[in-house]
Amino acid sequence: MQTAIPLILPFSTRLTKVDFPKFNGENVKGWLYKCDQFFSLDNTSSAVKVKLVAIHLEGKALQWHHALIKSRLTTEPMNWEDYAKAVAGRFGPAFDDPMSELMSLKQTGSVMDYMDQFENILTRVDLTEEYKVSCFITGLEYETQMHVRMFHPTTVQQAANLAKLFESVREYKHSKYSRNKNRFSKPSTYGQSQLRPATPSMALPSKQSLVHPSMPLPSKSRNMPILDKPPKVYRTAEMAERRARGLCMFCDEPFTPGHQLKHKKAQLYVVELNEGEEKDNNVEECIGDETIGPCIFVNAITGNSHFQTMRTTGYYNKQPLQILIDSGSTHNFVDEQVVKKLGCKAVAIKPMAVFVADGNKVFVTAICKKFSWQIQSTTFTTDCMVLPLGFCDVVSGIQWLSTLGPIVWDFQQLKMEFKVEGKKHVLRGATASKLKHADGKQLSKSLLQGGQSALLQLCPLGDNSNMVTSSLFSIFAEHSALPEAVEQLLNKYASLFDEPGGLPPYREGFDHRIPMEPGALPVNKRPYRYPSLQKTIIEKLMNEMLD
Template sequence: MHSLLAHHSSWDPLFFTTHFIDGLHSEIKVAVMLHRPKDLDTAVALAELQEEAVEMVRQEQESQVTARGLTSMARAGRFSARPSLPVTVASSSNGLKGAPTSPGTPAPDGRRSPDSARIAIGVPSVDDKLKTLRAYRRARGLCFTCGERWGQGHTCAATVPLHVVEELVGMLTVPASPESAASQDNSEEEDLCLLSTAATSGTESPRAFRMLGTLQGKSLLMLVDSGSSHSFINSEIAKDWPEVQAMSKPLRVRVADGAVTVCNTEVPGCEYHIQGHVFQSTLKLFPLRSYDMILGMDWLESRGLMNIDWGAKSMIFQHQGQFIQLQGVSADAHKCPSISTVQLQLLQAQEAVFALVQLCSVKPEGDSSSIPAVVQELLAEFSELFEEPRGLPPHRSFDHAIDLLPGAIPVNIRPYRYSPAQKDEIEAQVADMLAQGIIQISRSPFSS
């Protein structure tokens, strides 16, 4: 480390400490990180102590295994090539009691015990951590109880320091096994629905597939969305339907912004029409802002093999024994055809009008406030007072100055960044003051 620092003094010593700790074995790394060493020498000393403690524990365990194995073989009157540790089991599924099992052998019901799972993944036990802590405190001359410096006549304080509590919490905390974490993640994903950005925001992308359909005589705007896991219907439309049922197990819905809400109602076997064809789906009730219905991945998977033309907004698939073609709709923002009052009333009767907006051209009006004549005469009389200043002010009888302290040196700071808007404004003001002669170009190596 010192050889490298001689060539590159800008490197942080903590860089070598963290890289050294990352290269240690897991059983040594945990104990070293528990003490948060601030330099490389302390980290090396802690690693050596932990390595010695682990080796002592391993030798002690091997001696215990050998002694117990020889004892069991002597009682049985025979020798085996590999001794095992007999463990008495209270009961089993086949009614046998006292069946010996070893730590590496699965339980009778096929499940692994917590101890065997921790041994398999190499997680140190609480006893190992306690022995490591005692070895570290013995080497440092610290009290086993309070962690403070041990000496003649030492008395533990009434209050425990915070770092001692953190050490105990770190030792007694048993990490969750990967199997339990994976099972928990799988259970959470099972009841989680997804709703894409297009379904929530209503933005029209080139690949958005929208269709018009009817449900109970009402025209609906539907979105075929592969980013949504289930099919949804706007809760404002179906909240008063008698077909709405409460779900036996509520589902959580995660929208595009990361928020998670609960969906607990649905319409099973809801029948709707799309371009003359009848479909049935189970629709979840959810407050949709831009669409009336979302046809998600469950609807697409039920259709089977299909041919989709995203450019022409067309899809072909087999439905009820025959191939059908559904044509999507796309908004043309370049055209805005006018409609009559009768057409508007018909659209309103079909509840196909989302909003009615009237656009009117507005001409900017001039400033209505006029300056009174008395004020104008006053401004004209003292016009030199209201002119923009040019250059430095004239010399007065007393010129102001900022006196520095004796021995003061210029401030040297590193360059810092501005936002583009602030940078443009600063450059404009500096250029204006340079043109007026208020400031001059600085050639000093310092920034003050």
């Protein structure tokens, strides 16, 4: 007696006809889920599930099914559970760990994209609703995550709705900020009447105007004309060439003290809103919100003199330091080569932008905590940022000057007076050496004594003038007998002119002795007992100390 196989027809509902899902080897988990739903809806018996599936296979999936059936050693029909595992093993991923994927999932795009990825992984694991909510919130961006946690959602859907609302608000604020930024940063599109220099009779606006935050308020020359041409930005090589030639950074004229006054321009701008524009109630005061970085004038880097600076000499453990006292610098700086030479400890910090007076910006990555130096037997301690200065060792700015109290400063005489702990200090700035005129006798004497000299010749240039060139040759002369008075002086104080054979005499503050422990014996270990590598290093160190 043969058992009739029921005829498989597409399952029909009251509204539509449901076809069995086809499979070609792609998205195996989604296809298996559809098969289970169809079998549950159609009440399909276990005996015909695999045969029903085989009818709807295509491509490589059908080839695999045919090979699987032929490789079976039994003729009994295969049950659906074993067949589903075989299909998932053949067409599924090599390593499937949905829990690990769920824990490592992070939002990188929009909330909708994150929800799609989260739900795709969620279909492969069985979790409680509380754990689902925790995993969903943990994967959100930090700002969105904190906003969602504030409302304590109990379901994934509630958390997703809160995240989408916060994303919409943030996008709205960003678009409004971009619109206001374009409005204020491009005043020329509003016409000539939108941007104008502030005059003394103009009152500062409160809500309908905005003062540019990146420009300080000038005390004078508020009604000067505004230059439409932006300042030119030079490359590093171009700027180095202009510094070498001594040219101004804003024009082609030579830079001299006071030359920057020619380029002084108005720095207070007022932007007024049109009457027809929507007033933005969210615009806040911008003055004082922007963090101003440390400022150091360009003369501290290029070595040029400035009427707000004064050079003096200090000491760090008896090592002389060239200190530039600069009232235009906000912070203190120390040259990086000086830090290495003195062996100071530099602490790494987060890169900080330092704005130079010529418009450039350099970055500071280290700072010397409690850097000390001595001036007139008084020790000063302050923090100094490490920066390649080149033409001075230390720059003392307002950070150090503010600790001195009242200061009397005469820039004409390069004289500075202040009191520290009741002791009065008077600092005098070093003046630049000037060229001196030397006659032939003085020049000959200098050459005989081994001095270095240079000859410069100035002559007119013209069509009818003949240029006469001159040359300076080396002059050698035999040592002549010294005058009798000099010979007597040398013989009288012969001990002073003899070649030193011991330590210099003791002076206050300079003790040349090397104190040793009483009864200490010298090291009695011969160099040849060291390995060759150590011997080479020891000899190198000894030669360096002797030199």
